[in-house]
Amino acid sequence: MPKAKVSILGAFVTDLTCRTDRMAKWGETILGNAFKLGPGGKGSNQAVAAARLEADVGLITKIGKDAFGEMAKKFYLEQGMSLARIYEDPEETSATATIIIDEKTNENSIIVVQGAAAHLTVEEVEAAQSDIGSADIFLTQLELPLAPTVRGIELAQAAGVPIILNPAPALPVPPEVLAKVDYLTPNETEAVTLVGKESLDQFRNVEQLADELLAFGVRNVVITLGEKGAFVKGPGVTEHVPAFAVDKIVETTGAGDAFAGGFAVALAEKKLLVEAVRFGCAVAGISVTRRGTAPSMPYRKEVDALMGR
Ligand code: RIB
Secondary structure (H helix, E strand, O other): OOOOEEEEEOOOEEEEEEEEOOOOOOOOOOOOOEEEEEEEOHHHHHHHHHHHOOOEEEEEEEEEOOHHHHHHHHHHHHOOOOOOOEEEEOOOOOEEEEEEEEOOOOOEEEEEEOHHHHHOOHHHHHOOHHHHHOOOEEEEOOOOOHHHHHHHHHHHHHHOOOEEEOOOOOOOOOHHHHOOOOEEOOEHHHHHHHOOOOOHHHOOOHHHHHHHHHOOOOOEEEEEOHHHOEEEEEOOEEEEEOOOOOOOOOOOOOHHHHHHHHHHHHHHOOOOHHHHHHHHHHHHHHHOOOOOOHHHOOOHHHHHHHOOO
16 A cells, blocks of 8 residues: 655754753753753654654755754654755754753743744745645644745645644634644644633633634644543534553653644545544654654554554
8 A cells, every 4th residue: 555645844943852850040050850852843743753654754844054954864864754855054053942841740841943944935845846736635833934834735725635734833823824724733722822812711611712713714623632632623523532541651742743743644544533633642642651752753553552453
């Protein structure tokens, strides 16, 4: 059977992760517990997840001509991914994320500096038109500038390729762009931002939040709920899909990307919506048992085993 083809437009970011018992205050130095440097970035993590799930992945991104960019290319080749649309900017550094993880609560705080990723152009996305147009699914996020992101969405729509928008990080999106989206996959914070509210308390329940997103003309909404799984609403479907129980949560950074990558592969393989969400939950469920973001993405046989296939 030919591999399902997934086109992903998104950022590569080098993750600089520090584990600590508490946050330092402004002006204060504290000693942390552990440090790790590795490949990350929402779109890139999602692409790695999809590659490990045995999809044919085409990632469109931009890195710097530096040591972090070299790390990205080496890592992609190890995953069997193509470098054809990995653009390089000779002037800018590769994007970085300074990630602080609270060892007690597993909560994280992330500051992304976009660097080269901020310089991906509309023309570079247009050069990837045939990759986008020949895919079974197109997946993007909000970690690149809006103009090339919207261009990718337009090219997918023109070719009739279903569009997933994982609206992370939490940013407002013009309604006319949301109206082009087939599958919108925010977490609760991102969903609240998209509808222009401040707090989850302003909604009776998660279904009301989903309804407000559907009112933009989005075809299907999947609100990810962390350890509670995901809420799905689309034509003829309203369902809560529970998360998979795992023995020990080690790190949740990148779990949303694991979900998005898995969900995209399942839709590309023509699975039904709720089954695709279940598959995404299984991918995320394994990723949280491991450290790191891209390196924590599971392989297909691990996901199939968790799902009891
Ligand atoms: O979603 C997790 C990712 O967000 C990290 O890998 C970090 O790079 C930030 O982009």
